[in-house]
Amino acid sequence: MHHRRYGDPVPELPEVETVRRGLEPRLVGRRLVEAWSHPSAKFSAAPEAVGRVVDAVGRRGKYLLVELDDRLTLVIHLGMTGQLRVAPPADADPHDRAWWDLDDGNRFSFRDIRRFGRIAVVGDDRSALPTLAALGPEPFDPSFTAEHLWRSLRASRARLKTQLLSQRPVAGVGNIYADEALWLAGVNPAARSISRPAAARLRDAIVAVLDAGVANGGTTLRDYRTVDGGTGDNQHHLACYGRAGEPCERCGTELRRRTIDARTTTWCPRCQRR
């Protein structure tokens, strides 16, 4: 019954938002007094935030935006296996990639087994993070309308799932929630065009699955953790992702699996016809 052996859990919008909510009360108002970073260029910017005070903890898509004084932003992307904690300093963990000591004695630490995460300190210019700079609207923002999604998807000939993962039509959707939303909307992930009504269904489905993900505290399949080390609950509410070989909850047809642009994709061949 374990068909989910492929793939790893990837922090997407609901997971990053859950982490953001956990960090906010622990970081706002604190000064970063010391830092350490792994030598990789992906993490070496961490010490640039030393001396700054945290004004706010925000999020855009899957990017965590720790707003500092002096118009600086500490940008953290969790990659695939990134975890953030705020706790008293502890013994070094071999997977620690950066940490910042706070003026209240706690340590804000970033642990990332596979090192797909990234840390940057930026001002107004975010061109060093091109995906962030070109990010589509937040899914819960009023500007994310059916009309916007339809026009955005119509402007490209890439497969619909590829477009969703590009972060340009909408911010924050990754492999899990893309499969869930496409299934819920009855849209084929490999198609290269979409009708207006289908785009409207897809828009509603994206909002619905992300909203449920946030409400459930994110999806923990392996590595994702909340700031206090807890797990999410949304893994018990997935209808499509990781269920290849199981019957579709809607029509009973066996869900299929294929690869789209190097990403594992699960879909229902009946509900999601081209």
Add this chain to the structure above:
DNA sequence: GGCTGGCCCTGTACGC
């Protein structure tokens, strides 16, 4: 200028 594919990393599953 859009799109495709390679790359980064490491734990895990799998096969002999």
Add this chain to the structure above:
DNA sequence: TGCGTACAGGGCCAGC
């Protein structure tokens, strides 16, 4: 049992 190997994936970038 133990070892070698394939595999997965978000974002970035080179090259068509």
